[in-house]
Amino acid sequence: MEGMSISFENFAFVKAAGEERYKSFTPVRCPYFNELVHFNAQGLEHLKFKRGGVERLPQDQYMRFKLLHLAPEILKLSRTVQGIMRTRSLERMHTNGRHNWEMLPTIFYEFIAVVDDVRVRVVVKKTLNGPLIFCSIIPFWKNAQGGTRQLFDQSLRDD
Numbered sequence: 001m002e003g004m005s006i007s008f009e010n011f012a013f014v015k016a017a018g019e020e021r022y023k024s025f026t027p028v029r030c031p032y033f034n035e036l037v038h039f040n041a042q043g044l045e046h047l048k049f050k051r052g053g054v055e056r057l058p059q060d061q062y063m064r065f066k067l068l069h070l071a072p073e074i075l076k077l078s079r080t081v082q083g084i085m086r087t088r089s090l091e092r093m094h095t096n097g098r099h100n101w102e103m104l105p106t107i108f109y110e111f112i113a114v115v116d117d118v119r120v121r122v123v124v125k126k127t128l129n130g131p132l133i134f135c136s137i138i139p140f141w142k143n144a145q146g147g148t149r150q151l152f153d154q155s156l157r158d159d
Helices: 008-024 041-048 058-067 070-077
Strands: 028-030 035-038 083-095 098-115 118-127 132-139 141-143 150-152
Touching: 008 041, 008 058, 028 070, 041 058, 041 132, 058 132, 070 098, 070 118, 070 132
Parallel strands: 035 132
Antiparallel strands: 028 035, 083 098, 098 118, 118 132, 141 150
């Protein structure tokens, strides 16, 4: 995200507003699944943290929270999926009054959309016998010319 700087105050405001917005989301029916996609605490945590509890860079969180309002609308309109990844993931399960960690078959579905000239990916997660859960919204990244550094699409910058 070279060349992108945000003030601490602006980041804090966008993050707080994004968290409040996320908490107000209700499940949305996605035409691709013909089922509800839920917005739970797991999705909110993934916007702030990478796997293993490592906090995302402020610029990364900022862009995800800036784009968050698009996620429910994209899911409501998505009739085709652009990517599917099948894996096993460690999931926290509540069974018999206890929380345990279990390796479960997991499928991640990727929906790509362009809304208001902004290209984003929305990821939905499905674990064995679990509901569909919003997992992430990811801004469009592009490689720097002639290199492997990733740059954020500057059209999304909020100056």
